[in-house]
Amino acid sequence: MHYGSLHTRSHFSFLAGASSPDELAAQAHALGHSFVGLTDRMGVYGAVRLQRACATYGLKPIIGAEVTVEGAPLVLIARSMRGYTSLCSLLTVAHQCDRSDPQVTLDDCAQHRDDLICLTGGREGRYWQLMHARDHDAAQQWLQTLRSVYGSDVVIELLHHRRPRDGAIAERMVAMGAAMQIDVCIGGDVRYATADDYMIYDVMTCTREGITIFDHHTARPVNDQQCLRSYRDLSSLLPYPQAFATMARIADACSYDILPDHITPPGARLPEGVKADDVLRALCNAAFTKRYANDTANVEYAADLLEHELTVICDLALADFFLVVHEVTQEARRQGIRCSGRGSAANSIVAYLLGITGVDPIRHHLLFERFLHRGRKGTPDIDVDFDSDRRNEVITWMEERFGPEQTAMTGTLITYRLRMAVRDAAKALGWPMEVVNAMSKAVPGYTNKPIADYAEELATVVGPSPLLQTLLRVVERMLDRPRHLGLHSGGMILSARPLTTLTPVQVSANGVTVVQFDKDDVEAMGLVKFDVLGLRMLACISETLELIERYEGHRPDVDELSLDDPHVFQMIKDGRTLGVFQIESQGQMHLLAQHQPDCFDDLVSEVALFRPGPLQGGMVNPYVRRRRGQEPVQYLHPHLEPILRDTLGIVLFQEQVLEIAHKFAGMSLQDADDFRALVSKNRDLKALAIMRKRFIRGAMQRGVDLAAAEAVYDKVSHFVGYGFCRSHAAAFAKIVYQSAWLKHYHPAAYLAAFMQHRPGFYNLMTLEEEARRCGVEVLLPDINASWFRYELAHSSTGALAIRKPLTSIKGCTEDVARSILWARLMGPFTSTEDLIRRVDLDVDVASAIALSGALDRLARDSRTAMWEVGVALKRKARPSLDFEAQTSVFDLPLVMDDDVPHLPTLRAQERLAYDYMTHRAARLHPMTLYRRALNDMEVRTIATAFRSTVKEITIGGIVILRQSPPTAHGVLFVTLEDETGFVQCVVQPEAREQFSQHLRKASLIIRGKVHAVNNWRGIVVTDVRPLTGVIGGYYGHPAMYGGTDEMEMGRGDQNTEYMIKNSINDQGSMIRAGRKTTDATRPPFSSIDLPQ
């Protein structure tokens, strides 16, 4: 006879259940259960994992859910796939009705009731609550109501958690069931696998309810008895054999498998009677002629490859999928939305011929099997980058084209990482918020180390608290458990049949529909995912092309560039790559100086080299030396030569790992792919050890001696961490080239678009400095000339310049900018007063506009504009105060000549500070103002370091980047910028420790030895001094502040602070980057004494 728990929550109830499906299955197996019924709250999130776990332990999986019906949960269990579909449909209705409080009505239940068994629910269920309250009449009425919906499939659920009156309530339920001829069964209402998991459940409950473990709350458990139980234990508490028999009968009746052995591809739109395979073949053949007919060297090989791919694709029933992706990319292009396929799909000649990817797999020796082969488990991914600005248009089109029922985004499980676990656990354990904040800052966001290793750090925050050990215990158990469901970055599922037959579909916070499974589960269910990704660089390129077309009168075809322009490669070799896709970081610039790429293949290698896999595998320097002819090309074994020839004997790409496993070690393609994935993750040491033996044995069977086999394995196994596949690197390298080409030939348009989309990680000040280095003037925001976005304009010399937009002004949101532009359509603003009259501006925004210099052409200068804004806004708000006799505000001007005294012009430091505060970059580099003083101190410009004779130097500048990547083993990289350029300073661990206090400062003086590689310079730091008194403290380094361009006023610069305060006190509104400053010494705006 079946025995188990029909009503069980897992941690996929998100803070309302404490164990994983695997833990539940393991415990059920240990207790002698024959099935596990998973019934998470409002979802089937754990269904795939349950089915797999049950397969492992030889248990029967049963899938259901706790569904909130008119305010209280019922337990609905699927009896068959039809029942599962009913459940998914009902849950979809609930989630789409109200995402914050999903629930359904009884009418909804009646519409989606096929093959569902309805249990009356556990302790929170309405029936149990009524029985607990001894409201038997209402309980009977509720049973009748349920029977009207579910008929004989209503079953009364019995439970016993060793709480007061549990036994008596169960007894009354049994009696009522007998009286009403309704079956009773043992449910369980289980929340965790074992009693030990109770503490996690309690902490999760506290987190969910926002309380602490010291608070009384009805949702908190009172004991540890809501766990799985043995038959002997439960039958002693609930001595009702008929209830156990009903449970067994239900378990017996449930039978289905949600993990099919086939995929559910999307349905391509085809004419009646036409096969997808034929259409795909025809499209490829048409494109083949265009692409390869004249390529006599490759045409035959390309034809064979195409035939091979088409056969595999059609055999795997993926023709529809390819046609759908083709249709989406075609439509995007038709709408002018830039897109580019990436990832392993670029290994496919079919994807290339369909225009999904732009990289020729024959030209770049790409391996189709990395993408797809007959033995592949699961479905292949096709990743396509779209212009990030317009990605939503693509998604909307896809939903309309394929129907909202057949499209949804893949979910992502947001699981507990160390910092989040410490934070939630500390809050639940009752520490005050400031302590919780300090504790979460004391640990890294993510760790592989045991949590006990952080006891000391946490103890320094909380002292010798007895709860600290409890916290560590709880955190350890919380790690990796799901906290909530998020949205995958781009995984769009397309299905030929309604998704609700396979998964509930819910709505994310931003209104996107999302399934209840993550990408692995989606793949296991046979659903096909198409990654619709947003890439800001594509938006940047699109906008650049538009600007070129508008201001230069032509539109270059960047997709058909020859990829060999020596001027572009010279720019790259010189390291003038700030703003160029993928190669703008300081590390990449250093590598460029060594590598000196001079052809497209070099760019492919460059992109692939600077990844954790090659970096940690020690492959970068050997590759560069071989590429530059400084060391001979060698192979560990002659068998490797065909695989590694074009990368000079170095393993650079994922495909090469796969090929070595396949061809050198004789693994099947699937096993080789598994080997590649295992090596790159480098986590499962046991599996790696097994794989090592297999690899070596396979190689030896192919005639390789043991020493060589081991050496090759060791080399390949160093390819740990993330590495690119060649196709992905090639796809990205093309964008690298396009962006470099645009920067070289159209710097104004490119940098304007770059500032608009900000695809890189440098702050705005550095970008503006880069524009000036490229000979492009950056014009200030201007109320009559600026637009919504970064635009081009002709400077006084007639050259193209970048005009900063209204939206670059602090507080000038898109709505505000829109209202200004709408007003400006009626004619330019003629004065500050005109602006204030015609546009309804908030005082802070109006002040920021004045201080930014956007009104300088209307007023005498920014200070005067600020004064006029103050006067005009006050008079506009309260006209009667000063003009009681007037009947209309339009009778007199808001600002009269007498209102505005002759104010001193802003000094350079003030101007600089206001620029930073209001539009996040100064028209002049701050260091310029201090150059004379710095020269006196023998602090040189950064440009000096680039002179070949300089071996040691002292420089000063603003910190624009501060990085310490895990691959650098404790070295800190600080990038300093002054008015002549920027340079990377390398701080070794000892120096880092010695100067740790100073290194946090926003501006520094650094002394060090110059390290030169071609045009690149680095400073190996020997001494660090704070450079205070420059501009207060500008910090634009995103490594610490998330990429914002901000300035902190007054830190270490009392003089500037004083000046700014006094200047602003004249009119009383001080705007500070990020927030408005509270300044007790200045009068509130409304109390300014206006001149009469």
Next chain:
Amino acid sequence: MKLFLDQIDVQCKNDRPTLVCWRGGVYAVEHILETWTSRTAWWSADEAREYMLLETTNGVMEVYRTANGWTLSRLFD
């Protein structure tokens, strides 16, 4: 019903209470009406309580057992 938190002695046979000794009196346990458990302060090692509602010769007594022994919780008249 009266509330107490008195330490008491309870004699058991096969883990079932048979006699309750409280304030000099000894009362025979006639029936165990109900049992339940409580463990709200799980971070405290000795906190788990096993409650019993006993029908005794002195009325209905609610008692509980912890690692530290037995306590009379409530007495129902």
